Amino acid sequence: MNLKEELQQLNDKLDKFRRKLAVAEQRGDAGVILQFKREIATVTKRIGSIKGQQDRLLNKEGQDIKNLPFKRELTSQEQANMGQLKKTVKDLVVVHPMTKLGRQMGLTKVTGYAPSAF
Structure with missing residues (x-):
């Protein structure tokens, strides 16, 4: 459980x-x-x-x-096409500011974290 x-x-x-x-x-x-x-x-x-x-x-x-070594805020166009972005960037983690994790991290914008630049 x-x-x-x-x-x-x-x-x-x-x-x-x-x-x-x-x-x-x-x-x-x-x-x-x-x-x-x-x-x-x-x-x-x-x-x-x-x-x-x-x-x-x-x-x-x-x-x-x-x-994770690389992070940046995602543009609205990237957010709209999230499936394509996740296919192109390996091990991408997207954190929304309204989730528990996003609030705990103190985010104000949708942010992507990845081991390499994207």
Whole structure:
């Protein structure tokens, strides 16, 4: 299971536990309330751990891309004909500024990274 799926499952569990906690608080069942509060705390801690792991992986990927020897912003014509550009430039990595990776790298324009000039 990848991190995204695990994070989604944990968020679903957290939502379920919060709903059950609300029902238990309406009933005034102290034992069940305490149990669900512990469950919520453990799931929240695990969610934080997974988000931290995702951030580390994203930072590592961003550094790997930034270490490629050649980079430049892509023109609108190149962006429109992306298939042809990727066929002509070997190992081209295109990063859009609105993706997670693009925001993490601080990009403002669509940028191409490659091991050789293009």
